Amino acid sequence: MAVVEELTDREKFILEAVIRQYIGLAEPVGSRTIAKKIKLPLSPATIRNIMADLEEKGFLQHPHTSAGRIPTDQGYRYYVDNLLKKKGRKRVKKAGLEPLAKIHEREELMEGACRLLSLLSKYVGIVISPKVTDLRMKHMDFIPLTPHKILVVFVSENGLVYNKIIEARESYTERELNMMNRLINERYAHLTIIQIRQRLMEAVSEEERFYKKLCEHINLLSEEISKNQIENLYLQGQSNILRQPEFADVQKLKALFNAFEEKIKLIRLLDKCIDYEGVRVIIGAENDDPDIQDCSIVMARYQMGNRASGALGVIGPTRMRYQEVIDLVDSTAKVIDNLFSSEE
Structure with missing residues (x-):
């Protein structure tokens, strides 16, 4: 530098x-x-x-x-x-962020935070949700949809709800699934999906057929989570960019919207702040991706207890209202921090 x-x-x-x-x-x-x-x-x-x-x-x-x-x-x-x-930074008024405290469903919370970031900043809001595999389980249910399709409902200790449909290799009766629900909730509460999978694999090695079936479901769930990483990214307010005079240049606008479409680029960008303390500001050419080099990104991680779990931020022109946006991002991250910690 x-x-x-x-x-x-x-x-x-x-x-x-x-x-x-x-x-x-x-x-x-x-x-x-x-x-x-x-x-x-x-x-x-x-x-x-x-x-x-x-x-x-x-x-x-x-x-x-x-x-x-x-x-x-x-x-x-x-x-x-x-x-x-x-x-000295003025604290942003939290009145606009209060609706977040009433949300407990994972997707709704992420969408709500992203929407408020965009609405209050007048730029683009961006949120990457916690990795579900890092969340500790409070409750899990396997619900039959068809002989081979099962709806998995995962509720974390922090109150976030995650739903995913998995395709089982063999059919299961409702009675079998109820037994699995009872077992996994009695024996594996407070563990992460990764930890649960490890415990089940150890039980399988003891030749317990029932554990083998349950382990298959957890493996399928983990695969689905990994396969759909872009589902963890929320983006709102792209149309706000159209109001910025810097992007009257059609080529600049195309480049930026290309980055919005290739969500994996934005996920990598937000991942950079997961281990960063406080608010991070990346300005113009400091971005590695040339498609975003006419923008600044203000971002911060939010935590689940003592664990970094996700990131959120705002994307706008380098001619950004930095003071307001830094305060907004900082306050939004703290609201989500408090929401998670209050559920522990």
């Missing part, structure tokens, strides 16, 4: 003023505009010189068609890392 040159107080002040103005209006910012906005007794000529210095240092750039300047990715990075923190 390149060493970023330190700025003088005046340069910091002007850089912040330019960024705030550009975030609000989406138009290159000139020295006269800044002179009218700031309270310091600086002439347009002095401000113009400071802006030229900031451009030389890589914090601003000068579009060919305009006399004004706009921030670079390096300028935004300095703004996020140094200027926002000094002001």
Whole structure:
């Protein structure tokens, strides 16, 4: 990573003023505009010189068609890392997030969080749900649908509900499935699916045929979960991007929507913050994927007890309202944290 040159107080002040103005209006910012906005007794000529210095240092750039300047990715990075923190973050009002506390069904909770992130930010909301195989079981039911199709209902200790249909190799009677339900709930509560599978495999080695049947169901469930990884990703508010002037360029818009379609790219992106403490901000070209390099992503993990279990965030233009979005993402993650911990 390149060493970023330190700025003088005046340069910091002007850089912040330019960024705030550009975030609000989406138009290159000139020295006269800044002179009218700031309270310091600086002439347009002095401000113009400071802006030229900031451009030389890589914090601003000068579009060919305009006399004004706009921030670079390096300028935004300095703004996020140094200027926002000094002001201290205001807590986002949690009134808009209160509906989440009333949701316990896994898919509805993830969709609700994603919808609120998009609605409150006016950008794109993105959520990756907890890996079901990491959740500890409170209750599990095998419900017959047809002779070979079984609906598995998994309820975690945190109150999340996961449903999946599996295709069994042989048919089972309702009585057999009820016996399996009783056994798995009496003996394997509080374990994860992976742990349950391991225990069942140990029991199978003792030549208990009934355990072998049950182990088959758990294996099928694990396979279905792994096969459908993109089902864990929720995305809302893509149409909000159409309102951003940066994406009037059709090629940029196509590239971004291509990334939205290839959900595995977004899953990999969110996975990067699972082990990251606090809110993470990735700006412009800091993204490995060229399709997303005109965007910034603000994301945070949410936890289940002491275990990192999922991530959520907001995707928007690099000309993002960083202060608001960082607070929103941070608060949403904490609401889900509290919801999980209150269920333990």
